[in-house]
Amino acid sequence: MKKLYTALITPFTITNDIDYPALDKIILRLLDEKVEGFVVCGTTGESSTCSENEKLALLEHVIELCDHRAEIYFGIGSSNTCDSMRLLKLSEALDFEGYLIVTPYYNQPTQFGLYEHFSTLATETKKKIMLYNVPARCGVSLSAATVIKLANDFENIVALKQASRDLEMVKEILNATQDFIVLSGNDDYLLEGITSGMSGVVSVIAHFAALQMHAFFEGLEEGRDVSELDIFFKKLAHLCFLESNPIVIKYLLSQKNECENVLRLPMTAIGYEARVVLDQNYDKLFMES
Secondary structure, eight states, X not given: OOEEEEEOOOOBOTTSSBXXXXXXXXXXXXXXXXXXXXXXXSTTTTGGGSOHHHHHHHHHHHHHHHTTSSEEEEEOOOSSHHHHHHHHHHHTTSOOSEEEEEOOOSSOOOHHHHHXXXXXXXXXXXXXXXXXXXXXXXXXXXXXXXXXXXXXXXXXXXXXXXXXXXXXXXXXXXXTXXXXXXXXXXXXXXXXXXXXXXOEEEESTHHXXXXXXXXXXXXHHTTOOOHHHHHHHHHHHHHHTSSSTTHHHHHHHHXXXXXXXXXXXXXXXXXXXXXXXXXXXXXXXXHHO
């Protein structure tokens, strides 16, 4: 069966503190919905606006709450290797699955620089590492050759979260590696990714669609037609990315009374136009699903 991970939001109170009761409510619901793993302090978790101490506290809290009922990947990506290394060293002793490490943003390193970045971090931990390729946000993309070299050189580099529509890259990586998996980072391109060999998804819309995603994976495994679910995911993803993630997700969760509609600057709450579109379409979409 394909893997379903949720890229968790970080709920904040109206005073901009981390809202742990809201986080607990969301995680416990998702565990009941059979989500297999969580990414803590990724893009959806607004990690770039959280302090080092907050990130470590979040990780410890999620580890304790999940109590081995789900895999946990901790986002330690940053724009420089030293900051990522420090967070790795501070968290290494904790009991979780591994690290999600995004390509260093803003600097636009070469492929050699990307290899050196990830290999330096991989050498310093025994935990699993999931590479994260999201060129639209980071301004740089891992090449297939760099991913293949990293996967073949380091046993603990076990996965790639591919938030790119370059499916030829996915096929090239899977053909040249063993026991290495690629997970989709695009909710609106899930069927295409799975058909190209991906092993699951790190999902934003799983905050609302975990049950449908399980049904989708089961349908694929049993050879059933999953086109309606594919259309549903594409429509829902379109709505959830009307504004930069996680602006829409937080608004929708606040409508379900699961968290406050609060983000940390420079992220801001959803604008009027996007809110009108969501309010007009969201209930209808879920009734159709």
